[in-house]
Amino acid sequence: MATQLEAAELLFLRAAWMEDNHRVYEKESAMAKMYASDVAMKAAIEGVQIFGGYGFCKEYPAERHIRDAMIGQIYEGTNEIQRVVIARQLLSLR
Numbered sequence: 044m045a046t047q048l049e050a051a052e053l054l055f056l057r058a059a060w061m062e063d064n065h066r067v068y069e070k071e072s073a074m075a076k077m078y079a080s081d082v083a084m085k086a087a088i089e090g091v092q093i094f095g096g097y098g099f100c101k102e103y104p105a106e107r108h109i110r111d112a113m114i115g116q117i118y119e120g121t122n123e124i125q126r127v128v129i130a131r132q133l134l135s136l137r
């Protein structure tokens with residue numbers, strides 16, 4: 044989980060660097076948004092698994108992290124659409 048979260052951070056830093064340096068960063072920002080929110084979702088699910096019953100019940104924040112992570116996969120362009128954006132760039136279909 045920690046490795047994937049750091050990889051997500053690096054994808055974000057790359058996209059931010061490209062914007063700061065006036066590069067085209069459509070693919071890179073799509074990859075960063077998609078990967079970071081997918082990793083957050085995986086980590087949230089693992090968190091519930093690790094905490095067992097405490098992960099499931101509402102007294103603890105683990106179950107809320109799943110909802111908070113899942114909305115990241117949906118808003119600001121769903122991850123399905125980010126994949127379309129990435130594929131178009133890779134195939135040079137704009």
Ligand SMILES: Cc1cc2nc3c(=O)[nH]c(=O)nc-3n(C[C@H](O)[C@H](O)[C@H](O)COP(=O)(O)OP(=O)(O)OC[C@H]3O[C@@H](n4cnc5c(N)ncnc54)[C@H](O)[C@@H]3O)c2cc1C
Pocket residue numbers: 114117118119120121122123124127
């Ligand atoms: C709480 C919330 C906050 C939001 N905030 C923002 C925001 O701040 N900014 C913003 O831009 N948008 C925001 N959105 C919209 C979000 O980014 C999605 O665009 C929107 O929810 C999808 O449109 P729809 O609900 O009409 O579903 P549909 O467009 O019908 O999509 C339904 C499902 O089909 C998938 N899908 C659709 N077309 C394709 C395709 N061509 N290929 C593969 N899969 C496809 C979608 O990914 C989705 O999973 C928000 C959505 C929610 C729920």
